[in-house]
Amino acid sequence: MTGISRQVRQWRVRRDFTVLKWAGALGFAVIGVLAGDVRGLLLCGVAAVALAAFAVRDMVAPVRLAADEQGVMVVTGLARRESLPWQRITHIRVARNARYGLRWELLEIETDESLHLFSSYELGTSCMEAADELFRLRPA
Numbered sequence: 001m002t003g004i005s006r007q008v009r010q011w012r013v014r015r016d017f018t019v020l021k022w023a024g025a026l027g028f029a030v031i032g033v034l035a036g037d038v039r040g041l042l043l044c045g046v047a048a049v050a051l052a053a054f055a056v057r058d059m060v061a062p063v064r065l066a067a068d069e070q071g072v073m074v075v076t077g078l079a080r081r082e083s084l085p086w087q088r089i090t091h092i093r094v095a096r097n098a099r100y101g102l103r104w105e106l107l108e109i110e111t112d113e114s115l116h117l118f119s120s121y122e123l124g125t126s127c128m129e130a131a132d133e134l135f136r137l138r139p140a
Helices: 015-035 038-060 127-137
Strands: 009-012 063-067 071-076 080-085 089-099 102-111 115-119
Touching: 009 127, 015 038, 063 127, 071 115, 089 127, 102 127, 115 127
Parallel strands: none
Antiparallel strands: 009 063, 063 071, 071 080, 089 102, 102 115
């Protein structure tokens, strides 16, 4: 043992939302088959495929954000992982939005070249809690 402790924190998609996406995809597929017309089948088929694609992404890349003393790992695209050293990260902030009577938060991790957005559903916790922990892990 080297005596070096490496604290890694991971934020992952909640499993209940993945199950809900699979159930929705199955529900749309069943409704599409029972609809009896081509337009209904097409619309429900598109919805089922979209929800299934989101559910597959949740299963392939359940950890959307991870951080340690070295930097942050983010998932981009379907399941590509990108490592961001702390030196490249320019801002970490929580954006609060309200529209049409709904309120939500997004965790923003910004570099000079990119902006990575994470919802509380992707992180499995509130965006503010994740941001606080990122600030604690970030070297001074």
